[in-house]
Amino acid sequence: MSEVSKKVYVYLENGTFLEANSFGADDTVVGEIVFNTSMSGYQEIMSDPSYAGQFVTFTMPEIGNVGVNDQDMESSKAHAKGMIVRKYQARYSNFRAEESLNAFLIKHNIMGICDIDTRFLTKMIRNEGAMMMVASTSISDKDELKKILENSPRIEDVNYIEQVSTKKAYKHETSTYSYREFEYEAAPTAKANIAVIDFGVKRNILNEIVSAGIGVEVIPNDFSADDLIAKYNDKSIDGVFLSNGPGDPLVLKKEQEQIKKLIVAKIPMFGICLGHQLLSISHGYDTFKLKFGHHGGNHPVKNIKTGLVEITAQNHNYNVPDNIVEIAEVTHTNLFDNTIEGLRYNDSPIFSVQHHPEASPGPKESKYIFSEFLSLIKR
Structure with missing residues (x-):
């Protein structure tokens, strides 16, 4: 039938x-x-x-x-x-x-x-x-x-973040899934702890963060920057991760105001996709909408530092502007249209990528970025 x-x-x-x-x-x-x-x-x-x-x-x-x-x-x-x-x-x-x-x-x-x-x-x-x-x-x-x-x-016109974000904080302790053993790999001992702001975070992003040796608490999108700054000062957390998510980042006014406070407080941060865009906006550089976006698991991105080309997973309609080089170093570029795919901010312990470094459903060659986040917050 x-x-x-x-x-x-x-x-x-x-x-x-x-x-x-x-x-x-x-x-x-x-x-x-x-x-x-x-x-x-x-x-x-x-x-x-x-x-x-x-x-x-x-x-x-x-x-x-x-x-x-x-x-x-x-x-x-x-x-x-x-x-x-x-x-x-x-x-x-x-x-x-x-x-x-x-x-x-x-x-x-x-x-x-x-x-x-x-x-x-x-x-x-x-x-x-x-x-x-x-x-x-x-x-x-x-x-x-x-x-x-x-x-x-x-x-x-729709704030989809309010629909997809968690309504209450929770711990995520699952590591990556092994398709050779068909079971989750044992999570390493956490060397640092972070708060993950959930704008629509993918489960495998959380798995990769845990696999890199980072303890994770996921919190809703209506977070308080003051609470996170207090936790950072008393060493309850060592950094903040801004997740991926749907929709236009320019409509997220409340989230932008809270991120600005985290930037001023010099808290180590890492953003992926929407998180990458929100960091740009919160620094004063508004995003723009691409003609048809980047969606797929086979998009080439050049790592400027190593010169290597990484095949990446992509899912976004918006991008950060070229003039953000006034305050940040470009670390990755998209080889389809030369748009910015990664940034490291000059005067802050903050970096971000537009593509998805987690291997689900994309390839694995960008997953080193999670280890780079651990190195940043340990410094």
Whole structure:
């Protein structure tokens, strides 16, 4: 029996109207459409909080063939608005699989769109930029869908951080997962302790921090800088990590004000993705939106210090401005478009990267950055 349930109708803000098939949840959903070039890791992508508010178009044509399992979740649930694939494979084959992708999407109330020309969509996004769209399994009228889209908030108008951040602080003690032994590796003894500000942190980022020998307490996005400064002064923590997360960093005014206080206090900090962007804004350098963003597990980044090219995982629509070199040294650059991928601030114990150094679902060659954070806070 096929898991493809019914027709779905798609309307994009540039006027494109498409008919396809659906799997997963039935609904009428509005979100921003982006494309992802990863060859694997669709479950990690769908459960990455940074994709909140977005439809993810996969350039990999066959999706669903390895099923899903609890081990590969990057958070407690799926956060994307929906996934768009060329061909959905209902029949999965993997010894680690626990259920089908269709069952997973239904459980998390996420729409799947299939039997659609993803090459056409990807080229359109590349040429015209990321845009808003609406998809419905119940409404087929183009004008009605257009009206729904026009009356819905845009992704930059929504504070998705409040939806994905933890509501209470917790300790994270799990280390990285070994796919050779099929179990979590033993966590090393912590040589330092940090507070992780959760803007939508991925589980494997926390695993990598613990594996580097750092104790982790995850705290909500509505944190108090004064509390963290007090903890730093009494040596309860040795530094602060600013996580990845969804949406436009410029809307996070309260978070920016708290980060400014941490900067003034000279607390060692490390930011990834949204954290990288918030550090730039808090230093007085506003971010800008890229045309179609960087989304995928195969993006080349050059390490300026070593000269080596690292293949990285990426997931962002926003970037820091070039004139930030007035106060920071560029440590990494993106070889696709020469945008800034890493910074080390001149007069503060602070550094950040735009890409994701954790190996989930991307490669492992950037994971040394977590050890660099330990070295920074030990100094």
